[in-house]
Amino acid sequence: MSDILSLANSERRDASPPFANGTHGDVILRSCDDVHFHVSKQILSIVSPVFADMFSLSPPADAAAADEVVDGLPVVRMSEDAATLDLLLRWCYPIQHPPLATLEDTRRMISVTQKFGVDAFVDAIEAALEAHVVKDPVGVLEIAITTSLEKTARSAARAALRIPLSSLASSASDSLPGKSLAILIRYHLSCGTAAANAIAKRNFFIALPMLLSQNINEFFCMTCRSLDPAVPIPGQIPVWWAPRQLWHFLYKAAQALLLHPHQDAINLVRLEWCSQCNGGIATQRAVSMSTFVSILEREVNCEIEKVPIPNFI
Numbered sequence: 001m002s003d004i005l006s007l008a009n010s011e012r013r014d015a016s017p018p019f020a021n022g023t024h025g026d027v028i029l030r031s032c033d034d035v036h037f038h039v040s041k042q043i044l045s046i047v048s049p050v051f052a053d054m055f056s057l058s059p060p061a062d063a064a065a066a067d068e069v070v071d072g073l074p075v076v077r078m079s080e081d082a083a084t085l086d087l088l089l090r091w092c093y094p095i096q097h098p099p100l101a102t103l104e105d106t107r108r109m110i111s112v113t114q115k116f117g118v119d120a121f122v123d124a125i126e127a128a129l130e131a132h133v134v135k136d137p138v139g140v141l142e143i144a145i146t147t148s149l150e151k152t153a154r155s156a157a158r159a160a161l162r163i164p165l166s167s168l169a170s171s172a173s174d175s176l177p178g179k180s181l182a183i184l185i186r187y188h189l190s191c192g193t194a195a196a197n198a199i200a201k202r203n204f205f206i207a208l209p210m211l212l213s214q215n216i217n218e219f220f221c222m223t224c225r226s227l228d229p230a231v232p233i234p235g236q237i238p239v240w241w242a243p244r245q246l247w248h249f250l251y252k253a254a255q256a257l258l259l260h261p262h263q264d265a266i267n268l269v270r271l272e273w274c275s276q277c278n279g280g281i282a283t284q285r286a287v288s289m290s291t292f293v294s295i296l297e298r299e300v301n302c303e304i305e306k307v308p309i310p311n312f313i
């Protein structure tokens with residue numbers, strides 16, 4: 001609060017410029033924590049129909065709302081605290097808008113602009129909320145649901161896939177209403193199934209040196225070369241050969257994706273190559289594996305994209 005407020009004296013606190021005493025203004029808004037904001041009725045009336053109505057009542061119909069005069073100016077008691085008022089007013093005034101750096105600032109701003117009917121910043125505030133989606137998808141989802149921002153809610157649900165289901169269920173159960181939590185978990189599970197099914201397909205396989213081939217002779221190591229263990233369709237061509245560790249990797253990746261449909265789940269799967277042959281071909285195999293994982297991630301993301309994101313509002 002120290003950057004917002006200055007103490008004019010021991011009993012009265014003024015907001016920082018441009019809302020400090022003596023700067024300008026024809027009315028004082030007093031926050032619930034007793035900070036005085038000197039503001040222009042005209043500026044606020046242009047931005048907010050609620051402020052316009054408030055200031056058009058002269059004298060105020062509700063005496064308790066403006067029964068005080070300080071420095072010759074009427075005082076209107078507000079239910080918002082100083083931090084909230086400061087944020088709102090700096091966005092309403094023709095000055096540099098402060099960034100909505102935290103999710104809490106964004107939540108506060110959405111709530112107060114809705115209360116005062118300030119429509120001018122809806123897109124900017126929604127964009128600010130979207131900026132927090134990657135870092136805190138559950139927090140954004142909760143705000144989006146309570147403020148009826150459907151597009152942002154869907155974006156947050158998609159981003160929440162990066163959280164494993166076990167962690168998501170426990171963290172979201174504290175903040176989301178039961179119905180929304182159930183919708184989120186159902187969506188998460190559907191994406192998990194789609195991601196795991198993507199791995200079961202073979203249509204994204206390409207020949208990669210020392211990793212994948214349709215030619216058994218390219219795998220000289222008798223210890224690890226292995227035919228695709230997926231049940232083949234009789235007469236199916238082509239069949240794929242790979243080190244058996246790759247087939248294990250795909251199995252473990254599919255299991256992990258079921259409850260964590262995100263590329264992080266793939267990257268967490270450990271892979272140890274055959275000790276008999278890996279030494280001589282390690283670099284070549286590493287390059288092929290990197291390419292393979294990139295293709296696999298793209299395939300998984302593609303299947304997840306096909307899962308419809310549910311409505312939360």
Ligand SMILES: [Zn+2]
Pocket residue numbers: 221222223224225243274275276277278
């Ligand atoms: Zn080997």
